[in-house]
Amino acid sequence: MICSRAPAKVILFGEHFVVKGKPAIATAVDLYAETCIEESEDYIVESKQLGLKFSIFGTSIPPSLLQFRKAAELVMNLAGSTRGFHAVVDSEIPVAAGMGSSASTIVSFIHALLSFYGFKPELSLVNKMAFEAEKIVHGKPSGIDNIVATYGGTLYYKKGQIERLDVKWPRSLSIVVVDTGVKRSTKSIVREVLDLYEAHPSIMSKLYDVAEELVNEARRRLVEGDFTSLGQLININQGLLSAIGVSSREIEEIVYRLRSLGAIGSKLSGAGRGGVVYGVFTDLNKDLLKKVYRNYTVYLVKPINEGVHHRIL
Numbered sequence: 095m096i097c098s099r100a101p102a103k104v105i106l107f108g109e110h111f112v113v114k115g116k117p118a119i120a121t122a123v124d125l126y127a128e129t130c131i132e133e134s135e136d137y138i139v140e141s142k143q144l145g146l147k148f149s150i151f152g153t154s155i156p157p158s159l160l161q162f163r164k165a166a167e168l169v170m171n172l173a174g175s176t177r178g179f180h181a182v183v184d185s186e187i188p189v190a191a192g193m194g195s196s197a198s199t200i201v202s203f204i205h206a207l208l209s210f211y212g213f214k215p216e217l218s219l220v221n222k223m224a225f226e227a228e229k230i231v232h233g234k235p236s237g238i239d240n241i242v243a244t245y246g247g248t249l250y251y252k253k254g255q256i257e258r259l260d261v262k263w264p265r266s267l268s269i270v271v272v273d274t275g276v277k278r279s280t281k282s283i284v285r286e287v288l289d290l291y292e293a294h295p296s297i298m299s300k301l302y303d304v305a306e307e308l309v310n311e312a313r314r315r316l317v318e319g320d321f322t323s324l325g326q327l328i329n330i331n332q333g334l335l336s337a338i339g340v341s342s343r344e345i346e347e348i349v350y351r352l353r354s355l356g357a358i359g360s361k362l363s364g365a366g367r368g369g370v371v372y373g374v375f376t377d378l379n380k381d382l383l384k385k386v387y388r389n390y391t392v393y394l395v396k397p398i399n400e401g402v403h404h405r406i407l
Contacts, residue, residue, distance in 0.1 A: 098206035098215075099128035100402040102187040103194040103242035104269060104372050104395070105363045107312045107331050108251075110287050110338060111305040112236040117252035119259070119312055120242045123269060123395040127185035127198035127243075128405065129206040134180035137166060139203075142184040161196070161227040165204050168223045173211035181206065188391065190277040192364020197239030200227050205402045220244050220402060233281045246401030250313050261316045263397045268378045270357070271393040272348050272386055276368025283365040287338055298338070305334050321358065321376060328359025328374065340366030348390070349373075355382045 102125040108118025139162050140147040148155045150163045170176065181203060187195040201224045208215040224240035238251050250257040291298040308327055315323045332349055335341055345362050348371040352360040357373030364370060378394075386392050 095130050095132045096206050096209045097128060097130040097405040098202045098209065098402055099126045099405050100198040100201040100205065100243040101126055101246055101398060101400070102198055102395075103239060104271065104370075105192070105238065106248075107327070108305060108309045109192075109236075109238075109364060110284070110335065110340060110366075111302050111309075112238060112251065113234065113284060113288065114291070114302055115253050116302055116306045117250060117309045117313075118236070118238055119248065119250050119309055119316070120238050121248040121261075121397040122242050122246040122399070122401060123193075123271075124398050125187045125193065125393060125395060127183070127187055127195065127202045129181050129183050129199070129202040131179050131181045131206045131210045133210075134178045136178050136180070138180045140180070140182045142182065143189065158231065161200050161230045162203065164230050165200055165223060165227040166207065168226060169204060169207045169211060172208075173213070175211055177211065179207070179210055188273045188370065188393075190280075190369070191273050192362070192366075192369030193271070194239035194243055194364075196231055197224060197228055197235075198243040200224050201240055201243040201402050205404075209404070215402075217244050217401065231281070232284075234284065235280075242401070244401050247399045248316065248397060250309075259313060259316055261397070262319055264319075264321070264376065266376055266378075267321065267396075268375045269395050269397070270352065270373045270375060270378070270383065270386070271363075271395055272352070272371045272373075273391040273393070274344055274348065274368050274371065275390065276342075276344065278365060278368045280365040283340060283367055287340065290339060301334060301337055305331070308334070321374070325358025325374060328361050329353075332361035335362055335366060342367055344368075345371055348386075351386060355379070355385065 101122040137150040221244040352373030360373035
């Protein structure tokens with residue numbers, strides 16, 4: 095049996111704006127999706143998290159999981175093999191919440207499947223295949239989710255170019271991720287934001303330019319280790335996301351609750367309108383988090399440097 099796992103991500107800065115070529119910064123965090131593969135007569139994917147089991151090339155595959163078929167086709171065409179497999183996929187990453195669950199899952203699947211067919215899973219190939227598979231679900235993804243799941247670390251991303259940032263995250267720093275429990279379609283929200291841009295191009299283009307300047311400033315502050323300024327920039331970024339219509343009353347309530355508990359900065363992460371909100375704490379009082387736990391699922395995570403990798407059994 096071959097097992098691969100890939101990390102979740104938190105977009106620290108720049109979501110939505112990347113679709114128009116602006117930069118973003120994201121970091122891998124220590125929540126994982128994992129795929130374990132063994133030989134079989136059929137081509138089966140079993141999702142423990144979703145409670146589903148289906149044949150990749152059968153008619154019963156849910157439309158939301160068609161990326162597995164695309165990924166399998168890409169790997170099998172490269173391998174020139176029709177050897178059957180049974181892939182068991184499990185994940186501790188919340189689904190449709192802005193932490194890249196779909197990308198992390200498909201990255202782990204491709205990494206394991208390449209190994210199953212005898213390839214050394216080069217990260218650039220894994221990333222390329224994952225991006226193609228993600229298009230099936232998300233239409234026009236930015237690519238940042240699969241990049242973070244593949245490479246790990248804290249990454250500056252612009253127009254497909256990746257810069258790995260040398261960030262010395264303090265040991266005392268924690269990221270608190272709050273899942274609103276509200277599921278939403280990334281594809282439809284991205285489309286609505288683009289429609290808003292087309293309706294008000296002169297105004298929206300200025301907001302996008304401000305977002306670019308903010309991300310570039312955040313990159314500098316991260317590398318310098320200026321986390322006080324980083325928190326201020328996170329809060330400004332939340333304001334920009336609210337301006338383009340992807341925040342919500344519930345998100346704003348969580349954002350301000352985290353700040354009242356001592357977060358140096360807090361904002362939504364991902365498509366918005368639900369999903370997750372994160373807060374960065376440099377000195378976290380875990381007892382205070384009970385005030386958040388009452389109503390939401392909360393994850394306490396750390397930034398990590400490693401991307402997709404084999405898990406030794």
